[in-house]
Amino acid sequence: MTRMNARETPMPSTRTRFARPLSLLERTATPLRAGLAAALLLAIVPAAEAAAPAGGLWPCIQPRVDSLAAAQMWDGPPIDGLAWRDDAAVADLVPVLAARRTPIEEAGTKIEEFAKQAGANKDARLTLLFAGVFDQINGLRARILTGIERYSKHQIGLSDRIRAESLDLAKLKKAATTDADKTKAADAEKQLLWDTRIYDTRAQAVTAVCESPVILEQRAFALARAIRAQMD
Amino acid sequence: MTRRILLSASLAAAAGLMVMGETLPAQAQMRAFVTNERDHTMSVVDMDALKVLETIKTGRRPRGVTASPDGKLIYVAASDDNRVEVYDSKTFKMLKTLRSGPDPELFVLAPSGNPLYIANEDDNMVTAVNVENNELVAEIPVGVEPEGMGVSPDGKYLVNTSETTNMAHVIDTTTNEVIENILVDSRPRVAQFNHDGTQLWVSAEVGGTVAVIDPKDKWKIVKKISFEIPGVNKDAIQPVGIRITKDGSKAFVALGPANRVAIVDTKTLAVEKYLLVGQRVWQLAFTPDEKLLLSTNGNSNDVSIIDVASEKVTKSVAVGRSPWGVVVVP
Numbered sequence: 219m220t221r222m223n224a225r226e227t228p229m230p231s232t233r234t235r236f237a238r239p240l241s242l243l244e245r246t247a248t249p250l251r252a253g254l255a256a257a258l259l260l261a262i263v264p265a266a267e268a269a270a271p272a273g274g275l276w277p278c279i280q281p282r283v284d285s286l287a288a289a290q291m292w293d294g295p296p297i298d299g300l301a302w303r304d305d306a307a308v309a310d311l312v313p314v315l316a317a318r319r320t321p322i323e324e325a326g327t328k329i330e331e332f333a334k335q336a337g338a339n340k341d342a343r344l345t346l347l348f349a350g351v352f353d354q355i356n357g358l359r360a361r362i363l364t365g366i367e368r369y370s371k372h373q374i375g376l377s378d379r380i381r382a383e384s385l386d387l388a389k390l391k392k393a394a395t396t397d398a399d400k401t402k403a404a405d406a407e408k409q410l411l412w413d414t415r416i417y418d419t420r421a422q423a424v425t426a427v428c429e430s431p432v433i434l435e436q437r438a439f440a441l442a443r444a445i446r447a448q449m450d
Numbered sequence: 451m452t453r454r455i456l457l458s459a460s461l462a463a464a465a466g467l468m469v470m471g472e473t474l475p476a477q478a479q480m481r482a483f484v485t486n487e488r489d490h491t492m493s494v495v496d497m498d499a500l501k502v503l504e505t506i507k508t509g510r511r512p513r514g515v516t517a518s519p520d521g522k523l524i525y526v527a528a529s530d531d532n533r534v535e536v537y538d539s540k541t542f543k544m545l546k547t548l549r550s551g552p553d554p555e556l557f558v559l560a561p562s563g564n565p566l567y568i569a570n571e572d573d574n575m576v577t578a579v580n581v582e583n584n585e586l587v588a589e590i591p592v593g594v595e596p597e598g599m600g601v602s603p604d605g606k607y608l609v610n611t612s613e614t615t616n617m618a619h620v621i622d623t624t625t626n627e628v629i630e631n632i633l634v635d636s637r638p639r640v641a642q643f644n645h646d647g648t649q650l651w652v653s654a655e656v657g658g659t660v661a662v663i664d665p666k667d668k669w670k671i672v673k674k675i676s677f678e679i680p681g682v683n684k685d686a687i688q689p690v691g692i693r694i695t696k697d698g699s700k701a702f703v704a705l706g707p708a709n710r711v712a713i714v715d716t717k718t719l720a721v722e723k724y725l726l727v728g729q730r731v732w733q734l735a736f737t738p739d740e741k742l743l744l745s746t747n748g749n750s751n752d753v754s755i756i757d758v759a760s761e762k763v764t765k766s767v768a769v770g771r772s773p774w775g776v777v778v779v780p
Contacts, residue, residue: 289681290709293726432749439709439729439750443766 469575486770521779
């Protein structure tokens with residue numbers, strides 16, 4: 219039986235999604251609802267198996283693309299090996315532009331301001347700026363890809379555990395004669411319900427999780443376009 | 451009492467004038483209609499100001515879009531509602547719906563403006579519908595997952611591509627029978643004749659090529675054009691939309707996630723230039739004067755405006771989510 223590692227760090231975007239199952243559990247913790255949830259489990263477990271990809275951990279419909287290609291968003295001078303961190307203004311601006319909390323319109327204004335003050339080497343410095351933005355977003359994206367696979371691994375582990383728990387529960391219920399046995403069975407049922415809820419909520423969140431690399435690619439493209447527009 | 455009636459009548463008239471005043475500029479301008487697949491809407495772009503004039507709510511998952519020859523009607527394939535919607539290109543109101551068969555994706559109007567030939571991805575059929583009375587003219591069985599639709603300028607031949615069979619099926623429109631099957635590369639998407647009917651271009655999305663076919667020489671493939679962009683992975687080069695200038699000199703090919711439009715010399719069939727547009731460039735449309743070419747960019751949610759003469763991208767216009775098809779009317 220694969221045990222879930224409780225200390226495994228969930229991706230930031232999933233943390234908030236875990237807030238909901240708590241209250242749902244409280245609401246469904248009556249025996250009737252618990253029974254219903256256990257019945258639902260029969261439908262959920264095969265789905266979990268279906269979600270486990272045959273050839274790897276990638277759970278998304280979108281194909282897994284390891285890294286972005288600069289040429290897909292940039293037709294300016296090459297950026298390979300550019301030491302963008304050596305330009306202090308570029309190094310300061312890159313993390314601001316790359317951060318998703320900076321609205322894209324605001325990023326556009328900052329790029330414009332940078333271009334105005336860039337001096338004689340404007341085009342070269344704007345190219346450096348793109349090199350930095352591309353580097354940062356690509357790096358962040360790579361970390362997110364790893365996070366998605368960890369998420370997927372966790373789900374596969376959880377589905378194994380749910381399967382084992384449901385078999386154990388059936389045995390416990392069948393064998394329960396004393397009150398102590400019945401309490402034990404009820405506890406096991408509660409645990410199963412918990413795990414099912416968590417699994418279910420996480421399965422529903424997969425679509426949103428899979429969108430994050432796409433959102434980053436869109437951001438990189440939008441920034442590339444805004445930077446390129448400032449070049450002569 | 452009488453005065454009150456008069457007053458309200460004049461108020462109503464004034465309101466009517468205001469409404470007219472609002473729609474009048476739209477009538478005077480060239481407009482582009484862009485279907486937004488994920489928003490279930492259609493953006494109307496004012497082609498003088500290059501701004502979105504209005505966003506029309508359509509049926510679910512609008513994809514293919516075309517205009518009647520006079521530019522008065524806009525046809526939209528609402529894929530998830532299994533119907534074709536007909537809009538007035540000036541008032542932007544839906545006038546009627548047409549039968550379409552299941553899951554309509556792309557369609558083409560006969561050069562005369564009737565019938566409308568629709569590809570039904572789910573049931574391996576091409577449906578021909580009379581746009582006047584919504585009657586079913588024909589149902590033509592084709593290959594698996596029919597997709598792209600092209601019609602010869604004289605209306606004699608209809609070409610449908612099937613995604614899974616990797617073929618372009620040539621249909622004689624007088625008998626509605628398939629007369630030729632042309633094997634092209636993987637997942638053919640769009641079929642486009644040039645204006646004198648001497649070339650048929652078929653894009654293969656997964657194959658990454660465009661087959662140029664000679665309709666006069668037993669529908670033989672003259673050349674398969676491939677595309678190379680330094681730094682861009684071959685897998686990302688996915689040709690979809692094709693448009694050929696009226697004088698037949700240049701073809702424009704949308705290359706999907708390569709985010710570029712290729713410009714091809716139609717005589718030498720050599721690629722002359724690649725223009726960086728937006729993300730996942732899908733379909734293309736000329737303005738009626740062919741001064742501008744528009745591309746729908748499905749992932750950057752915008753339309754790129756290309757100046758045809760200078761071969762430069764001049765602007766990006768933000769539209770709805772996942773813009774798919776585009777048509778421009780005078």
